[in-house]
Amino acid sequence: MKFSHRLSDAIHILAYIEIFQNHDLSSKAIAESVQSNPSLVRRIMAQLKKQGILITEPGRINPKVGRPTNQVTVWDIYQALDEGPLLHIDTETNQACPVGRNIQETLNGVYEKIQLAAEAEMKNVTLADVVSDLQVKMK
Secondary structure (H helix, E strand, C coil): CCCCHHHHHHHHHHHHHHCCCCCCCHHHHHHHHHHHHHHHHHHHHHHHHHHCEEEEEEECCCECCCHHHHHCEEEHEEEEHCCCCCCCCEEEEEEEEHHHHHHHHHHHHHHHHHHHHHHHCCCCHHHHHHHHHHHHHCC
């Protein structure tokens, strides 16, 4: 099963930028922390910039979180990435089987409830919460 790490990576990038404000904030340095490549970091940063979550200046390596971290929720970051739903239904089921024929419709309702609950919780967790937890663990 393939799944996306982009939300995790985006939160990681923002937390890194907030915690290491006076250090090397190049996409290369951030990518080393994420264990990814600098081009992926730059793509995610561009999406965050479009939504005002991140501020960057052309020709300068000095990214900043675009608003106070207690005003940036996981939901804001998730929306900036345009990831789509968290859960996906297998559309390749056997239509000759009564379960295969009906599972998508049943799971649509179940997954919608899960999506709404996850979105509500994402709105309650801020980047400040993540940064605070990281700083405690880093001591």
